[in-house]
Amino acid sequence: MASQQQQSAIKGAKVLMVGAGGIGCELLKTLALSGFEDIHIIDMDTIEVSNLNRQFLFRRSHVGQSKAKVARDAVLRFRPHINISSYHANVKNPEFDVDFFKQFDVVLNGLDNLDARRHVNRLCLAADVPLVESGTTGFLGQVTVHIKGKTECYECQTKPAPKTYPVCTITSTPTKFVHCIVWAKDLLFAKLFGDKNQDNDLNVRSNNSASSSKETEDVFERSEDEDIEQYGRKIYDHVFGSNIEAALSNEETWKNRKRPRPIYSKDVLPESLTQQNGSTQNCSVTGGDSMVSVMPWLGLKNPQELWGLTQNSLVFIEALKLFFAKRKKEIGHLTFDKDDQLAVEFVTAAANIRAESFEIPLHSLFEAKGIAGNIVHAVATTNAIIAGLIVIEAIKVLKKDDDKYRMTYCLEHPSKKMLLMPIEPYEPNPACYVCSKTPLVLEINTRKSKLRDLVDRIVTAKLGMNLPLIMHGASLLYEVGDDLDDIMVANYNANLEKPLSELPSPIVNGSILTVEDLQQELSCKINVKHREEFDEEKEPEGMVLSGWTQVPATNGESASTSNNEKPADVTESSSGSETASKKRRLSEIEPSNHKKETENVESDDDDIMEVENPMIVSKKIRVE
Amino acid sequence: MDGEELTEQETALYDRQIRVWGANAQRRLTKSHVLVSGIKGTVAEFCKNIVLAGVGSVTLMDDRLVNEEALNANFLIPPDENAYRGNTVAEICCDSLKDFNPMVRVSVEKGDLSTLGLEFFEKFDVVVIGYGSRVTKKSVNEKCRNLVKRVAFYTVDCRDSCGEIFVDLQNYKYTKKKLEETVECELNFPSFQEAISVPWKPFPRRTAKLYFAMRVIEVFEESEGRKHGECSLLDLARILEIKKQLCEANSVSESLIPDSLLERLITGTTEFPPACAIVGGILAQEVIKAVSCKGDPIKNFFYFDGEDGKGVMEDISNSFTSS
Numbered sequence: 001m002a003s004q005q006q007q008s009a010i011k012g013a014k015v016l017m018v019g020a021g022g023i024g025c026e027l028l029k030t031l032a033l034s035g036f037e038d039i040h041i042i043d044m045d046t047i048e049v050s051n052l053n054r055q056f057l058f059r060r061s062h063v064g065q066s067k068a069k070v071a072r073d074a075v076l077r078f079r080p081h082i083n084i085s086s087y088h089a090n091v092k093n094p095e096f097d098v099d100f101f102k103q104f105d106v107v108l109n110g111l112d113n114l115d116a117r118r119h120v121n122r123l124c125l126a127a128d129v130p131l132v133e134s135g136t137t138g139f140l141g142q143v144t145v146h147i148k149g150k151t152e153c154y155e156c157q158t159k160p161a162p163k164t165y166p167v168c169t170i171t172s173t174p175t176k177f178v179h180c181i182v183w184a185k186d187l188l189f190a191k192l193f194g195d196k197n198q199d200n201d202l203n204v205r206s207n208n209s210a211s212s213s214k215e216t217e218d219v220f221e222r223s224e225d226e227d228i229e230q231y232g233r234k235i236y237d238h239v240f241g242s243n244i245e246a247a248l249s250n251e252e253t254w255k256n257r258k259r260p261r262p263i264y265s266k267d268v269l270p271e272s273l274t275q276q277n278g279s280t281q282n283c284s285v286t287g288g289d290s291m292v293s294v295m296p297w298l299g300l301k302n303p304q305e306l307w308g309l310t311q312n313s314l315v316f317i318e319a320l321k322l323f324f325a326k327r328k329k330e331i332g333h334l335t336f337d338k339d340d341q342l343a344v345e346f347v348t349a350a351a352n353i354r355a356e357s358f359e360i361p362l363h364s365l366f367e368a369k370g371i372a373g374n375i376v377h378a379v380a381t382t383n384a385i386i387a388g389l390i391v392i393e394a395i396k397v398l399k400k401d402d403d404k405y406r407m408t409y410c411l412e413h414p415s416k417k418m419l420l421m422p423i424e425p426y427e428p429n430p431a432c433y434v435c436s437k438t439p440l441v442l443e444i445n446t447r448k449s450k451l452r453d454l455v456d457r458i459v460t461a462k463l464g465m466n467l468p469l470i471m472h473g474a475s476l477l478y479e480v481g482d483d484l485d486d487i488m489v490a491n492y493n494a495n496l497e498k499p500l501s502e503l504p505s506p507i508v509n510g511s512i513l514t515v516e517d518l519q520q521e522l523s524c525k526i527n528v529k530h531r532e533e534f535d536e537e538k539e540p541e542g543m544v545l546s547g548w549t550q551v552p553a554t555n556g557e558s559a560s561t562s563n564n565e566k567p568a569d570v571t572e573s574s575s576g577s578e579t580a581s582k583k584r585r586l587s588e589i590e591p592s593n594h595k596k597e598t599e600n601v602e603s604d605d606d607d608i609m610e611v612e613n614p615m616i617v618s619k620k621i622r623v624e
Numbered sequence: 625m626d627g628e629e630l631t632e633q634e635t636a637l638y639d640r641q642i643r644v645w646g647a648n649a650q651r652r653l654t655k656s657h658v659l660v661s662g663i664k665g666t667v668a669e670f671c672k673n674i675v676l677a678g679v680g681s682v683t684l685m686d687d688r689l690v691n692e693e694a695l696n697a698n699f700l701i702p703p704d705e706n707a708y709r710g711n712t713v714a715e716i717c718c719d720s721l722k723d724f725n726p727m728v729r730v731s732v733e734k735g736d737l738s739t740l741g742l743e744f745f746e747k748f749d750v751v752v753i754g755y756g757s758r759v760t761k762k763s764v765n766e767k768c769r770n771l772v773k774r775v776a777f778y779t780v781d782c783r784d785s786c787g788e789i790f791v792d793l794q795n796y797k798y799t800k801k802k803l804e805e806t807v808e809c810e811l812n813f814p815s816f817q818e819a820i821s822v823p824w825k826p827f828p829r830r831t832a833k834l835y836f837a838m839r840v841i842e843v844f845e846e847s848e849g850r851k852h853g854e855c856s857l858l859d860l861a862r863i864l865e866i867k868k869q870l871c872e873a874n875s876v877s878e879s880l881i882p883d884s885l886l887e888r889l890i891t892g893t894t895e896f897p898p899a900c901a902i903v904g905g906i907l908a909q910e911v912i913k914a915v916s917c918k919g920d921p922i923k924n925f926f927y928f929d930g931e932d933g934k935g936v937m938e939d940i941s942n943s944f945t946s947s
Contacts, residue, residue: 026901029699033665033897050639056676056724078699138644139909302629304647370643377643380676381905381912384669388901392785392930395898406933413920419906420928420935 009398010035016104017041018091018120020067022378023110023134025057026387028071032079034391039083040104043068044090048339054380092119092466098521101127106397108390109133112376114159118434118464119520121146121154125435126521130397134386138377141386141410145393145425148435151405156429161462162374166537171201172247173257177355177363181371184350185336188239189343191220193323193334202239222324229273232320233265236313240264240353260357268313292326293341294318295365303365307349309356315349338373347372385410389420433547439512439525440547444500446508446530449542451478452496457541463524465517472513475505500528630654634727638678649916653678654727656915657747661685661737662754662852663713665697665895666782669904670752670911672700675721677912681729682721683748684714685737697895738763742771750776750911755852758820758842765816769794776914777816780907781838783853784892785930787903788838791910791922792816798917813924814941824874826944832927832936836881840867841889855890863890888931899930906935 015036017024020043031039045067047058057074058067068086075084089095101107101123109131111117117133124131124146131146133154146153169175170183187202219238222231244262248254298314300307307315319342323331327342336343348368355362369375389408396404406422415421431438442458451470455478459468469479478492500507507513509530516523526545534542630651635642642650656679660671663686671682688694690708695701700720701708708716714732721730737753738760745751745767753761761779768775769792777792792813799806814822820839844859844866845852855863863886871878906926913919925938 030897030901033697033699033900049636053638053641053676053678056672059723078702080703303635366642375640375643378640379644380641381673381909383905384673384901384908385905388898388905389933391898391901392933408933410935414937417936417938418934419922419926419937420902420933422933 006395006399007035010395011037013105013398014038014103015040015394016101016107017110018107018116019043019110019112020071021045021051021110021112022054022383023136023386024067025055025071026383027108027110027390028075029057030387030391032075032082037082040085040087041068041071042087042089042091042096044088054378054383056380091116094519096123097519098123098126101129104129106394107131108394114161115464118155119466122434122520122522125153132390132393132397134390136378136382136386138379139382139412141382142408143386143389143393144407145397145405147397147405149428150402151425152428153432153435155434156426156432166540167201168537172253174354174358174360177351177360178371180351180354180360181347181368183354184347185372188350189336189347192235192320193331196332228321228324229317232317235320236265236316240357244357258359263309263353263357265313265317268310269317273314273317292322294322294345306362306364307352309353312349312352312356312362315345316353319346319349336372338369338375344369344372382410431547433524434522437523438547439527440545441527441529442543442545443529443531444543445532445534446500446528448499450497450499451503453543454500455496457543458545459515462545463515465515465520465522467517467519469516469518470513472503472505472507472511477503477505634678641677645912645916645918649918650678652916653912655680656749657681657683658750658752658911659683659685659745659748660752660754662756663698663717664754664782665897665900666780666787666904667752667754668698668700668717669900670780670907671717671721672724673905673908674911675724675728675730677908678725679728679915681731683731683733684718685733685735686713687734688713690716697897697900742767745775746771746773748775749915750778752778752780752907752911754780758846762817765792768792769815776911778907778910779816780903782895782899782903783889785896785899786834786889787899787928788834789903789907789910789922789926790816790819791924793914793921796921798919798921800919811921811923818942819924819940822940822942822944824876824880832938833881833885834927834929835925835938835940837885837889840870840881840886843870853893855893857887857891859890860887896930899928902935903928
């Protein structure tokens with residue numbers, strides 16, 4: 001494979017890597033070994049202990065240092081004469097503008113979040129630089145190639161957004177452990193230790209709401225000399241006892257659901273846990289706030305062990321006590337951090353007690369931490385395999401081997417004997433609002449929803465714009481930037497609070513908005529349709545954005561990129577997809593383990609596979 | 625069941641991978657002993673992966689002195705001639721590997737693999753041969769099979785942008801997750817000798833061509849007394865002769881093995897780093913699965929071809945003939 005032409009293409013190439021983590025370390029190493037001599041690498045993170053099981057360029061002594069910089073130094077040790085430039089920065093920073101991207105022959109992503117990926121996708125499109133994307137989770141991984149005008153861009157197919165849950169499921173009717181975690185983390189923990197000024201849905205609406213709201217405010221307030229343990233038990237009884245009783249009084253809710261049972265501390269724990277003053281002194285405080293922990297003191301050594309109700313309750317109370325005893329200053333400013341051991345213990349315990357109440361199976365601290373911290377399980381081998389595949393695609397890009405680009409999937413269970421499955425890339429989606437400029441449709445109540453809602457939920461969250469600009473006709477309704485004068489800022493802030501139909505240039509049914517991000521060079525048109533009502537459970541945000549005009553709804557489930565070996569149904573309506581090009585692929589509807597195997601293709605040229613793509617997300621009508 | 629728990633340090637370090645394969649599997653890994661003979665780029669990748677995974681020990685065998693050629697595709701050898709002069713490949717790699725995970729015991733064993741007896745191999749749970757003659761691979765595989773203890777046996781070979789992995793787990797019992805349940809499975813693997821001697825005629829049509837191509841090269845290197853990878857375009861004529869002979873002996877058409885494929889394999893004698901990363905990764909995953917007895921293993925060959933980007937499994941045994 002090392003032909004002269006190939007070697008010189010590699011040698012003269014200027015490559016940008018975004019991400020110096022799991023994939024990044026493997027990729028930088030393989031690029032260097034393959035003969036690349038000019039590599040730039042961006043990563044905003046610093047090294048943590050949990051990285052060391054796979055990010056092999058880092059050592060324990062590097063914890064806390066910049067990943068990009070340490071990776072660079074490590075690789076220079078075995079390839080001292082190549083050029084590696086490292087940037088300890090966020091790829092979304094303005095310094096990485098279109099001109100910056102234009103200097104590269106190819107961009108290679110090793111990112112771990114959708115937001116950054118979309119951003120890089122847009123910059124690569126604007127700069128017309130090929131992008132090789134990738135991702136791994138456990139034993140699964142994939143590599144995809146994106147060339148403007150020739151293949152799909154990264155956003156041509158909707159990617160699953162992070163899962164969100166309806167508020168009432170969290171506050172009143174949990175059915176899964178993850179609901180309990182979200183309650184414990186985003187409601188209880190936030191209420192007790194987070195910003196007091198934040199809105200919090202913790203308190204259940206009961207029938208006699210008049211009296212309860214004043215009482216509940218008092219419950220969470222702790223007076224200076226109130227005994228910590230008493231306070232803790234009071235909170236316990238409130239959230240696991242009286243709140244549940246209040247919820248039970250709403251008969252309607254429980255008609256078809258299993259009723260939770262209230263749990264009170266007196267029924268679970270002894271009168272008083274220990275002598276007040278003695279207890280907290282015994283807890284291990286070995287330097288640093290994140291080292292504070294109740295587990296050792298309670299004799300709980302194994303994070304994989306399941307705790308019973310009593311143990312969970314002990315952890316709950318003791319952890320709460322410890323926050324007040326040793327980390328008082330932080331209370332009121334804390335946000336949950338998966339590396340904050342005490343926070344993890346508290347949230348685990350709280351989630352478990354709630355789970356017990358609702359007869360949901362309990363989970364260990366190890367499992368709870370993974371859920372609460374959105375921890376991605378990861379191993380070195382998958383990253384190494386994916387890195388190898390990325391370099392192979394990068395070389396094809398440099399050689400401009402158009403016909404050879406492949407999207408490659410690394411499977412845990414073989415599909416037609418394959419563990420590594422390449423398929424041809426798809427052509428660009430003509431309905432993609434990012435690379436094909438198709439307008440989107442937004443259904444919203446223009447009389448009730450404010451501009452702020454539109455900016456937060458649609459422009460920032462869904463469209464992934466960083467520095468947005470919103471125009472209605474000639475009227476500039478909103479923009480973000482450093483160079484705005486005070487009058488403009490005040491004007492925009494005022495606009496944010498107005499309902500859409502009351503803006504200086506009113507947005508009503510039929511209005512067309514232009515939303516832009518100058519850094520990403522992305523411009524979208526949004527057709528606004530007024531709608532009065534939205535379903536609270538199914539459309540909790542009160543607005544619906546849609547943009548895929550040609551694909552009918554599928555079975556609804558989108559394939560997640562982790563653990564889901566069941567391939568998604570990628571169906572396309574027959575008319576739209578019979579486009580001329582052989583590259584626009586119709587995948588089979590049958591799952592790959594269906595008995596009816598397509599063994600009829602007997603030719604030895606097995607390159608073109610009619611194969612189920614397990615990673616592609618099903619095309620949904622709605623961009624949620 | 626294993627009585628020892630993972631230490632706190634191990635749990636913290638291995639957190640992300642324990643979430644993939646579980647604490648029990650991790651415990652088994654920390655008790656496993658792996659022997660690796662013949663270290664080029666792919667095996668270097670493999671070693672890095674299993675050291676990171678936290679195996680109990682890795683014993684390295686490769687007495688070649690480090691020279692510029694050995695540096696190719698091997699990131700474990702820093703290119704400082706003053707540092708590596710006089711040292712063997714195993715010695716230098718050993719030092720680098722220790723760095724990746726101080727909890728793994730990495731050591732060097734000198735000598736010729738083929739002269740070592742049963743007592744030597746008994747110390748290991750896994751044996752991996754990176755390059756070696758067909759004779760050596762056969763004899764080591766036989767020794768592994770003669771032990772009472774089950775020793776997992778692997779060979780791996782990368783040429784140009786292609787790679788072959790062979791797996792022999794003998795009689796193998798393991799568990800796997802099917803839907804939400806854990807099921808017990810059992811497989812029987814053919815020996816190395818059996819697997820490379822299966823008559824070609826009854827093979828399914830779509831079998832990876834690399835299988836046949838590698839057998840031709842094996843015969844070539846053995847009959848010409850060449851070291852692994854010691855070939856070039858000048859040998860093409862001889863190789864094609866051997867291909868002809870083998871095809872005739874097996875009563876198959878010569879078109880079974882494309883000449884272009886053989887040409888690639890003998891011209892590209894240096895390893896292609898991306899292929900090393902891919903094949904070394906797959907191999908490490910297999911060893912991890914075998915040590916933890918969890919998950920379907922590859923049975924019994926794996927092929928990667930950088931040209932088409934496919935990574936396929938082939939199940940090759942005498943069962944082709946019995947039907």
